[in-house]
Amino acid sequence: NVVKAQADGLPACPTDVDALWDNCIGVYEPKPTSEFSGDIYRGGFKADVFHGHGGYFYKNGEVFFGTYVDGRLEGPGMYIYGPESGYFGDRYIGQFVDGERNGQGAYFFADGDIFIGRFVNGTRDGPGTYRFKDGATRHGIWKEGKFTDALTSATSGQNDCPASPTAYFDDCFGTFAFDEGDKYIGQFQDDDFHGLGAYYFPDGDMFFGTFRGGKWNGLGIYAFNSNDGSDGDLQIGWYSDGEIDGEGAYIFNTGGEWAGDIFAGNHKDGKAQGLGAYFHQNGDKFIGTYKGDVRHGPGAVYFADGDVKSGIWQNGDFQLASAASPDASTAPPAATPPATVAADQVLSASSGSGFAVSEDGFVITNNHVIDGCQDVYLHYEGQKFPATIVTTDPLNDLALLKADFAPDEVLPLAEARPELLQDIYVAGFPFGMGVSSTVKVTKGIISSLTGFGNNFSEVQIDAALQSGNSGGPIVDDAGNVIGVAVAKLDVEYALEKFGSIPENTNFGIKSSVVKSILDSYGVLTPETNAAPISKTDLGRRISKGTYYISCWMTMAQIKAMKSRKVMFDDLD
Template identity: 50%
Template structure:
């Protein structure tokens, strides 16, 4: 896909975006996003004659996904289904049914010269204690406080695959509980046993083109420094890739580690959550140009749905422009570095989906 989660890998689509219409029955030879009205499923990929056709990704609200080939609205061809419980089916599909595993080429037979048998010495085995459950700090992201009782918003892909998630606040490390996930919209609600000194207020109004915004977070984790970073820009589009109306486009810089951070306007209200940027490699390959300042955030209206669904009540938004010093204070106090802890087995499994530290650190 042209847009990828910050630091993740993605599928490339060669077709142009589908036209800005909710009537996907007219879409053909394009790529676009359709979410079921009741929120149970989402499809992002190629279309033909109003049906899913070509390469695409189908996601259910329970976390099940299918990535691969489609024909006439059904999974047909090579594809991979990943279930929420970890089961994976990879191979050939026909009319939404798994037919057979991917065929592997047979290795060429090796010619081995005959040797005289040698008397083998008994092997000495040295037992090493296995530590399959030992966990390591393997990845990071950003989160922000929305209420004084310790609720924190971030991206679902920030905490995906983590055995433990920790909130780091002013030198303190606080274990986080995952309260809820919105897999389709890539959001997660965490809860820590602490009382934030400041919280962000959420805008109830839709963002407008050219609104000035700030992105707050921890790009590249703490590799550059341990302090919070801020980039500035504007709202450059009210939709995301493939006319995704749950996203906005911004020109403020995003880097791995910014995921889950707040996008804030001059009144100090959050208007979005940093989530993705254009894929450098895919855009260069498709268009022969280097993408610049094309990044994306999840609209606050989607965040509000997650909070309301979990009975989390937040404060009313600010109605006037904040003083610069007050805005900086909230950014510093209510934005958190999040660390993701995994076993070595999980780290190997997630390397294709997350930015994993080159040097992992144990507890």
């Protein structure tokens, strides 16, 4: 089900963004030089990663709100599609596993159709019920998003509710219309709205989500569509007995003075209460405490021009200024916009991943990670080592670095050719240090022995890649490097070329290409591991042999590169 899975009320994260954020509520905003600049995450953290209830608000208008576990979307959640997606107005509420729709869920189409059933890896897969906007209902089995077999109510496990509104509705799917014009479509139990469904008001407002005992209880979306000035606004979050209660957000989508603003925070009995954050479209933001829907208690306003006003609010009015930011125990942090920097000041501009290939400090990464950098650094266990660019291969997007350090672990290159369906692991630092400073690993298979456009120097993999994974190792179950993470298929290109959004379509450069570069420079590499190793040993070797690579440039260089390189922890 999609009921509340975790108690709210965590303390605020420290105001020092370099401190450990653990079991706390905080705000994360990617740096202005990032391709994700403009995105906002507000929610729980554990050991410096997203954990617990949280909302991620994309600059393109899309929203994920729900539950994170160790940085992954895991458990009950919702996804709202934005105007640039091709699915504008569609909403999903249900279970997530490993960042994908997996398990029971409901998909509410913008045109009024509703699907409630089983999802596997983001698509309808298994038993479900599809209710068309004209009232027709289809029970059946879906496979990889397509309807395959029609089933009777008995075999599908989903009964149709009686046609008569005076009948007893129990363990069924149906529609109930009130004389006043209200209408509910969804699941029933014990003659009450119970399960996933949609409630339509006569004035055009709608509620999509979880019902228990006839009331909104669980994860839900309230969409305002009446002509009272709030048309298009969304209130999302956890509901209890018909009121938003716990973590939630209000997204202003109207053309009024608040258009584009977002409030994200805790609620009690339908009103903002406790820690909250208000993000203005102009870049200003308030981080602090609320009571009865207004600012009340310690907080701070972070202005887009870099100024900060911190102090105490009472009943919405500013009362007392303080020289310092609010106390960490009562008000969460925010990433304050940086002051203007000189054109020749050297800044951290982009990042990626790399891995050791020899005991004397040679490291492999992608060429686009270090292209145009004035300085390159390798980061490991709190230390920063200057790295020299030995050579680059722009055609294959590879670079060989040398740093004055002795690696704790060197990853051998695979001798055998990669095989179709071979299990692989991708290591690196997705989103740079924004999520945490530890290496992350995703698992998948080799799904093709050639890359995009029949590039035989690459393999295609289905393991997840994110920005910052560039240059990281792709290893087999013996700990041998079979490739170097390089790219994910561009969403906009795929939509234009193929008419659909790519899923699990990522690429890596084969280790044979890496070996040719190393042989040219006489780099001695360790022998290939002959047999699979334990997951514990594999994880240890990956952690000790994979590094965060930072690229430093002047502001003038950053501006010059923007036309040909997406800045900050990019994965082209």
